[in-house]
Amino acid sequence: MLAAVVAYFIKGLCGFANTLVFTAILSFGSVNANISPIDLLLGYPANVILTWKNRKNLDPKVYIPLAVLVLAGSIPGVFLLKNVDARAIKLVFGVVVVALGAEMLSREYSKKRVPSSRLVLAVLCGLFGVGALLAAYVNRVTDEDSSFKANISAVFIVDNTFRIILYSALGLLTFDTVLSVLKLIPFAFLGLFLGIKCSNHMDGKNVKKITSVLLVLSGISLILKNL
Numbered sequence: 358m359l360a361a362v363v364a365y366f367i368k369g370l371c372g373f374a375n376t377l378v379f380t381a382i383l384s385f386g387s388v389n390a391n392i393s394p395i396d397l398l399l400g401y402p403a404n405v406i407l408t409w410k411n412r413k414n415l416d417p418k419v420y421i422p423l424a425v426l427v428l429a430g431s432i433p434g435v436f437l438l439k440n441v442d443a444r445a446i447k448l449v450f451g452v453v454v455v456a457l458g459a460e461m462l463s464r465e466y467s468k469k470r471v472p473s474s475r476l477v478l479a480v481l482c483g484l485f486g487v488g489a490l491l492a493a494y495v496n497r498v499t500d501e502d503s504s505f506k507a508n509i510s511a512v513f514i515v516d517n518t519f520r521i522i523l524y525s526a527l528g529l530l531t532f533d534t535v536l537s538v539l540k541l542i543p544f545a546f547l548g549l550f551l552g553i554k555c556s557n558h559m560d561g562k563n564v565k566k567i568t569s570v571l572l573v574l575s576g577i578s579l580i581l582k583n584l
Contacts, residue, residue, distance in 0.1 A: 361399065361541045362548035367571070368403055369552020371564060372506035373492045373513075374571040375400060377578060394529050398538040399545045401517045404510040406549065411507035419498050420511040423491070427516050451580035457493040458572030492572060502556065502564045 364379035379396045408415070495509040524530045556564055 358541065358544045361544040362551075364396075365399070365403055365545040365548035366552040366555075367548075368400070369407075369549040369554075370556045370559075371552075371567055371571060372407060372502075372509050374575065375403070377571065377575050381578065394524055394531075394534045395537050395541065397517060397520055397524065398530070398534070399541060400513065401521070402542070403545065403549050404513040404517060407506050407510040407553075408514060410553070411503040411510070414499075414501060414504035414507040415511060416499070416504065416508055419495065420508040423494065423508075424512045424515040427491075427512060428519060448580055448583050451576045451578075451583065453576070455573050455576030455580070458569050458574075458576060462566060462569035462573070496565070505565075 360379050360382035363382065364375040367378050368375035376393075376396050379399075380392050383392050491509060491512060495505055495512070499505045499508060521530070
């Protein structure tokens, strides 16, 4: 219950990183195979709420190509992960995400804009669908906090829909999973709406700084888990 409140408070505040927080708290007593399906079902309505709330800032030029890339890249991404050491890939991703988060944070304190390859980020997102990489890409193509949340949540909806179908086919979404979600969803919604309320009273630049810090933590988490 505490994990759901905290994770979805962060989700409401920044638009992502709920999986990082939720998994980090619950991994002390549960395996990831049991955590991911619950977070997937909790995250789906949260993404719908954030997308609807910020719908005026949805940009089809941002979320549609990225959503298509994520879906199109799922097959070659799985193929690559099956034929290459997954731990090595995730370690590299961890370093990349830490660097991206640090660079994003530095940009908030500098008036100079450091050029970055949106194309490279987009391809990486498409191949691997890593939430932190998605956040890094959408952060670069949006200016306002509401625009960031609207577009990244729209991409997450497409990705979550695909994963729900996949998890169902693999038998990972069980009756116990659904029961756990029903018990936790009031706490997830509580955290989400508290996070949204806090973000409404915060300066957009401060929210972006928090987002950058969460990206760095996401990268560090990836590195530590795969050492």
